[in-house]
Amino acid sequence: MPELPEVETIARDIRPHLVGAVIRGVRVLKADILRGIGPRAFERSLAGCRIAAVSRRAKHVVIRLDDGRRVVIQPRMTGSLLVSEAPVTADRYVTITVRLSTGRQLTYRDVRRLGAVHLLSAEAWTRYTARLGPEPLEAGFTAARLAAALAGGRLAVKKALMDQRRLAGVGNIYANEALWSAGIDPSRLARTVTTAEARRLHHELVGILRRSIRRRGTTVRDYRTGTGEAGAYQSRLNVYGRAHRPCPRCGRRIVLTHAVDARATYFCPGCQR
Ligand SMILES: [Zn+2]
Numbered sequence: 001m002p003e004l005p006e007v008e009t010i011a012r013d014i015r016p017h018l019v020g021a022v023i024r025g026v027r028v029l030k031a032d033i034l035r036g037i038g039p040r041a042f043e044r045s046l047a048g049c050r051i052a053a054v055s056r057r058a059k060h061v062v063i064r065l066d067d068g069r070r071v072v073i074q075p076r077m078t079g080s081l082l083v084s085e086a087p088v089t090a091d092r093y094v095t096i097t098v099r100l101s102t103g104r105q106l107t108y109r110d111v112r113r114l115g116a117v118h119l120l121s122a123e124a125w126t127r128y129t130a131r132l133g134p135e136p137l138e139a140g141f142t143a144a145r146l147a148a149a150l151a152g153g154r155l156a157v158k159k160a161l162m163d164q165r166r167l168a169g170v171g172n173i174y175a176n177e178a179l180w181s182a183g184i185d186p187s188r189l190a191r192t193v194t195t196a197e198a199r200r201l202h203h204e205l206v207g208i209l210r211r212s213i214r215r216r217g218t219t220v221r222d223y224r225t226g227t228g229e230a231g232a233y234q235s236r237l238n239v240y241g242r243a244h245r246p247c248p249r250c251g252r253r254i255v256l257t258h259a260v261d262a263r264a265t266y267f268c269p270g271c272q273r
Pocket residue numbers: 247248249250251252268269270271272
């Protein structure tokens with residue numbers, strides 16, 4: 001599932017082709033990925049609009065139009081965005097195509113159609129983004145802010161890290177990796193994380209997210225960059241997907257459990273306390 005580094009990579013890849021372009025035409029081929037708007041209304045209300053900016057918020061690609069509205073795309077499990085010179089044809093997973101004034105085309109494809117596409121007014125976007133937690137790579141995101149995000153509630157630290165209202169953009173892969181790097185047992189209650197541990201976790205989490213962006217994200221299965229390639233960070237994973245293999249730090253076998261949050265949790269019983 002695309003998390004912060006993967007969605008950031010997609011946004012950076014498509015941004016130079018989109019900003020300043022005018023939308024000439026939109027076709028919705030599979031309407032079930034649209035939220036709160038029908039396919040014909042979506043097509044009509046985007047035609048003729050100029051794209052002002054492309055960014056990422058949490059795990060969403062955000063396309064800002066020059067009238068302030070936002071097209072918000074959540075690729076979730078199997079969605080991908082691609083800019084191409086020629087229309088993508090003979091691909092039954094294409095769900096939306098956008099024809100641009102530059103002659104290029106933006107395609108959203110989604111194999112299982114678990115993703116979601118919203119068209120939000122400026123006001124609706126403000127409300128939407130206010131419900132999401134802080135961005136881990138923004139300058140104001142300090143160890144103290146991470147500690148605050150983890151405080152309160154009786155939930156496991158891994159689950160707290162992945163709660164988008166507490167912290168934006170972190171999902172299962174990077175929560176597992178950051179907790180391993182910081183030496184913290186993922187099943188521990190978030191509120192038991194000490195100040196020193198929060199500082200270490202902050203340092204590791206930010207470092208991992210930055211390094212993954214440099215390697216254009218992690219491809220375990222479906223994720224593709226905005227240029228259609230696989231990412232390269234999967235070769236750098238220390239615990240995720242490595243059940244029963246030796247821990248790179250202490251040599252104990254990595255354990256896979258679904259007992260923490262029903263998701264796959266990988267950890268080392270030897271060096272995560
Ligand atoms: Zn270990």
